Amino acid sequence: MHAFGQILRIETRLFLRDPAAPLTTVALPLALLVVFGLIPAGRQPEAQFGDLPFIQYFAPSLLVITLAMTGVNILPTVLATYRERGVLRRLSTTPASPVALLAAQLVISLATILVSAVLLVAVGRLAFDVPLPRHLLGFALALVLGTAALLALGLLVAAVAPTTKAAQALAVPLFLVVMFFGGVYVPRFLLPDLLVRIGGYTPPGVQALLDAWTADAPQPLHLAIMAAVAVVAGAVAARLFRWE
Amino acid sequence: MRVIEVTNLHKRYGDLVAVDDVSFAVEAGEIFGILGPNGAGKTTTVECVAGLRVPDGGAVSVLGLDPRRDPRRLRERVGVQLQESQLPDRLRVGEALELYASFYREPADPAELIDRLGLGDKRKTAYKNLSGGQKQRLSVALALVGNPEVAILDELTTGLDPQARRDTWALIEQVRDTGVTIVLVTHFMEEAERLCDRVAVIDRGRVVALDSPAGLVSRVAPEQRIRFRPSAPLDDRLLTELPEVTAVHRSGSQVVVTGTGDVLHAVTSVLARNQIVAAELRLEQSTLDDAFVELTGHRPAE
CATH class of the missing domain: 3.40.50.300 (P-loop containing nucleotide triphosphate hydrolases)
Incomplete structure (x- = not known):
């Protein structure tokens, strides 16, 4: 436990020391929220956004940025780099286990997502009148399952990629798909209906987040898909993961 | 232990x-x-x-x-x-x-x-x-x-x-x-x-x-090699009849003597007795490199 605490402390420092990581995961979505929030038109309800203001409609997609960056970009890259450079192997020659390092990375990912979600909800509420999630339990569930699905996919990438380059080659397209269907690149109201519907089922499940945030309980099928992705990807990753 | x-x-x-x-x-x-x-x-x-x-x-x-x-x-x-x-x-x-x-x-x-x-x-x-x-x-x-x-x-x-x-x-x-x-x-x-x-x-x-x-x-390479340039003409037989010497070669003006044991002492004594000075005298001993090649048949990597 002592070793795990030390590893977590050091890994957190390293995460914060790399300015790109906190910037892309937490600062970027928050900055976008502020920018759209400051545009007056962004705060007017519109029929095309389901009678919501744009900022409210778009907020779940901002959360997708954090989730995608953390889960399918930073996590697999860090793990693949650590494996390629022999960091994991060196750890396995000491009384500490490389599992502790993996666990520390997951804790940091979860903390990043939690911090970003709290900031987005709080700043949205305090500065731009975005209501707190209407269905709190549903929102928490959608966030937890969406996070689990993306972290599992990130672990799967780290498990199957033999090198850092290979990890990035796999992670980048996955990242683009997650971001696209999450409505980050093109707001979803501009997408054809079919793509919007597909986006409800691709991790992290932007529709479930939107439903719970603005209206009602998320659809069980949306949540079930995220849980299934998390379990399957996580199980395959656990089977295939190598320390060296 | x-x-x-x-x-x-x-x-x-x-x-x-x-x-x-x-x-x-x-x-x-x-x-x-x-x-x-x-x-x-x-x-x-x-x-x-x-x-x-x-x-x-x-x-x-x-x-x-x-x-x-x-x-x-x-x-x-x-x-x-x-x-x-x-x-x-x-x-x-x-x-x-x-x-x-x-x-x-x-x-x-x-x-x-x-x-x-x-x-x-x-x-x-x-x-x-x-x-x-x-x-x-x-x-x-x-x-x-x-x-x-x-x-x-x-x-x-x-x-x-x-x-x-x-x-x-x-x-x-x-x-x-x-x-x-x-x-x-x-x-x-x-x-x-x-x-x-x-x-x-x-x-x-x-x-x-x-x-x-x-x-x-x-163990692998007990041989030693002595190189020198004799100050006066030297009859190889003076050296080959020494028990410590296994071979004598010429390399340009240099004489190369291979031998075992106390070969250096034996060679220099004979030279001194014949009033020949060994210029540019060098003793080459096998190194671990030679032993390695002998044992594995590979040159050590550099």
């Missing part, structure tokens, strides 16, 4: 036999070298000793423990420096040592170790900003921070410039003087000759020789 005992170790990766049949024992307090061409099975052997790989056959005992059954207790007492094992770029020297010290029950004092390894002024330097020699010293420091009884060091000086290599050697001798038993994997003959008390030469997964560096040299 035997600290490490390896008996008929066998390890294969699929169809590839990495270690065929390796046996050796390491005594307490010695620097034991494992020498061999690339792909001979050196690294796999020490990985089995360190408990990083599970042997397919044979027995390994380290400090009386079986690395397979007691990996945790073993890792408390054995420090390992792996080939090509790096650290995160932004991790600082002091942080790395404190982190690794926290893994052990009775660690060395990280600050003192940093000073001892000459990294005192690099405490706050990030790993990526260290030179090759400094990275290597940090790597040795991490292998020692748990106060191990045995240190396994794999390809310690590969990629270092000659000065950094010599500094690292001095460091290893210093570590041995504190009572740590050291297993050194290397393909540098000079390194083995300078540091090792005994050497196991491994080739194609087998131990082909096990002796002190001097013992290996004399």
Whole structure:
């Protein structure tokens, strides 16, 4: 436990020391929220956004940025780099286990997502009148399952990629798909209906987040898909993961 | 006291036999070298000793423990420096040592170790900003921070410039003087000759020789070669009839005499008796390089 605490402390420092990581995961979505929030038109309800203001409609997609960056970009890259450079192997020659390092990375990912979600909800509420999630339990569930699905996919990438380059080659397209269907690149109201519907089922499940945030309980099928992705990807990753 | 005992170790990766049949024992307090061409099975052997790989056959005992059954207790007492094992770029020297010290029950004092390894002024330097020699010293420091009884060091000086290599050697001798038993994997003959008390030469997964560096040299290649330019014409027969001399050649104006035992004394005595001065006299003795070639049929890699 002592070793795990030390590893977590050091890994957190390293995460914060790399300015790109906190910037892309937490600062970027928050900055976008502020920018759209400051545009007056962004705060007017519109029929095309389901009678919501744009900022409210778009907020779940901002959360997708954090989730995608953390889960399918930073996590697999860090793990693949650590494996390629022999960091994991060196750890396995000491009384500490490389599992502790993996666990520390997951804790940091979860903390990043939690911090970003709290900031987005709080700043949205305090500065731009975005209501707190209407269905709190549903929102928490959608966030937890969406996070689990993306972290599992990130672990799967780290498990199957033999090198850092290979990890990035796999992670980048996955990242683009997650971001696209999450409505980050093109707001979803501009997408054809079919793509919007597909986006409800691709991790992290932007529709479930939107439903719970603005209206009602998320659809069980949306949540079930995220849980299934998390379990399957996580199980395959656990089977295939190598320390060296 | 035997600290490490390896008996008929066998390890294969699929169809590839990495270690065929390796046996050796390491005594307490010695620097034991494992020498061999690339792909001979050196690294796999020490990985089995360190408990990083599970042997397919044979027995390994380290400090009386079986690395397979007691990996945790073993890792408390054995420090390992792996080939090509790096650290995160932004991790600082002091942080790395404190982190690794926290893994052990009775660690060395990280600050003192940093000073001892000459990294005192690099405490706050990030790993990526260290030179090759400094990275290597940090790597040795991490292998020692748990106060191990045995240190396994794999390809310690590969990629270092000659000065950094010599500094690292001095460091290893210093570590041995504190009572740590050291297993050194290397393909540098000079390194083995300078540091090792005994050497196991491994080739194609087998131990082909096990002796002190001097013992290996004399056993494999006892011949000495004397070169000189005689000041006056010299009849070869004066030399060939000496019992110590095995052959005499001419190379331009130089005479090359090969022989065994006290051949230098015999040759110079004959020359003196005949009032011939041996100019540019050189004695060439076999080195561990020659022994290595003889034993494995390979040139040592550089």
